[in-house]
Every structure is written in C-alpha cells, then in structure tokens.
Amino acid sequence: MSDMNLNERIEKALAEIRPFLNNDGGDIELVSVEGDTVTVQLTGTCTECSINQMTLKSGVEMTIKKYAPEVSTVINASGVNPLMGSKVN
Template sequence: MENENLIQRIESALAEIRPFLNNDGGDIELVSVENDVVNVRLTGTCTYCTINQMTLKSGVEMTIKKYAPEISKVINLDSVTPTIS
C-alpha cells in the first residue's frame, strides 16, 4: 500500500510536468521505482533534445521530490549507457 501511494505521488508529479514536455513534442513515462530512485524514459523530441539532462534535473527531479521527498534521484533510462562485460 505504501508503494502504491508513492507511485501515485510520482505519477501526479509527472502529470504536472507532462504539459510542458508535450508543448515541445515530448513526453515522459514512469518505468520503475527502485528504493529511492525513480527510473523514467523521456520520449518524443525529448529523446534527442540537447538539454534533456537539464530538464531532467531542474524540472522532472525537482517536481518529483516536491511530491515525494524520499526520492533521492531520477534517472532517464535512455541516457544510461549499458555496460558491456
């Protein structure tokens, strides 16, 4: 139940951010929450935008932390380079 509440608060934060991203042809989706880290995926024009990391930190992460202060970090999965072992 506690996890459901956290997911709802994160989705509320994303709903606040989404119109701004949509105006520029982008969007965001929640992929997962692992401990205190939120994994999202920026889509549309946000995928290739040169300032998407700034948007992620100063827009998305800040808004999610407003709704869910227990979150420590937000990661855009498309920006994570897979490691090859």
Template sequence: MSTEELKATVEIALQEIRPYLEADGGNIKLVDVTEDTVRVELEGACLGCSVNQMTLKNGVEATIKRHAPQIKNVIEISGISF
C-alpha cells in the same frame, strides 16, 4: 508510504510537468519506482533534445522531489543519472 502510494505520487508529479514536455513535442513515461529511486523514459522530441539533461534535473527531478522528498535519484533509462 507503500510502493504503490509512492508510484501514484510520482505519477501526480509527472502529470504536473508533462504539459511542458508535450508543448515541445515530447513526453515522459514512468518506468519504475523503488523506495528512493525513480526511473523514467523520455519520449518524442525529448529523446534528441540538447537540453534533456537539464530538463530532467531542473524540471522532472525537482517536481518529483517536491511531491516525494524521499526520492534521492531520478534516472533516465538511457543510463543518465541525476
């Protein structure tokens, strides 16, 4: 899968999880995709949310890996890695 195809696949995964984040006043933006790492930026209410690490691990990362199993890491650009 090319980098552009992988990026499109990750965007599809983010579209799947985005409504849940938006319902709580947040959002997520795709920053970068490499062959095994995705970098995202949390926005809105997600920035100060006390459960954002759990959301990244159990929601975002799990959804991305279901769509693109070759992804090994999902990193929030604030430096938190899962």
C-alpha cells in the same frame, strides 16, 4: 497527499510536468521505482533534445521531489548516465 502511495505521487508529479514536455513535442513515462531511485523514460523530441539532462534534473526531478521527498535520484532509462551526461555501455 499522504493517502497516496509513492507511485501515485510520482505519477501526479509527472502529470504536472507533462504539459511542458508536450508543448515541445515530448513526453515522459514512469518506468520503475526502486528504493529511493525513480527511472523515467523521456520520449518524443525529448530523446533528441540537447538539454534533456537539464530538463530531467531541473524540471522532472525537482517536481517529483516536491511530491515524493523521499526520492533521492531520478534517472532516464534511455541509457544516459545522469551524472556524466554520456552513454552507458
């Protein structure tokens, strides 16, 4: 894995978690990587799911950190504050 750059490792992590999201009618896309923060976009049924923040933290963030331990935070680009679980104005 050391030959892969950060974006490639993150994409590999997303490819690992994507089938689980697809099974529930959802998907995920990499939006950006800025410093140690990764922004993703949950799509499909994941946008309306009541547990999407748990999925983001327990599934997506954990998988990304497995491939890219230098990442400290994963956030959803949909405007949901990952720490508070509420909409950002």
